Amino acid sequence: MTEPHDPADAVGARSESCDAGASGLTGGTGKRRKRREMTPAMRALSLLVRREHSRPELLRKLEARGVDSEEAVAAVEQMHAAGWQDDARFAASLARSRATGGYGPLRIEAELGSHRLTDSQIAAAFESLAADGEADWPQRARDLLERRYDVGAFAADPALRRKAVEFLRRRGFDGDTAYGAVRALQAG
DSSP states (O other): OOOOOHHHHHTOOOOTTTTTEEEBBBBTTBBBBBOOOOOOOHHHHHHHHHHHHHHHHHHHHHHHHTHHHHHHHHHHHHHHTTTTTOOHHHHHHHHHHHHHHHHHHHHHHHHHHTTOOHHHHHHHHHHHHHTTTOOHHHHHHHHHHHSOOOOOTTTTTTHHHHHHHHHHHHHTOOOOHHHHHHHHHHOO
């Protein structure tokens, strides 16, 4: 048995009969085809083609769309077995997206935790960032401040320095990194 080329074929989206499938006209009869009800696996796949999802998030979304809990679990397992859903890949993708968006490690870790990922999956996501050279948090903090503030005014304005530190803290950088970035830019 060969693997299907179209992911939708693997989850029952295609049918060999003429009367099932997407709406449209059949061969000359003038009747509309009946729209086929989406299976739980098809719903899961339609969510996954848009973006990565964690298992709990995918389960929650399927159940919110009226899929029975047991069917949702089976659909998510099917997606995982086929390689279309992977929590480690989701964690790495989300961590990379947030890091490039200017968020710090504390904020990224909290968001990954809110998706009910394990500590080992979160650690693997940060290791992936480090392996790609994207985990230089002090440099990221300095770059963020340079884009956001007039760093030339840091030396003369303690209120601006305080505001910059608070900004970095809200973005998920720890205090040492935030103060270090402000000091480095103040020193020039």
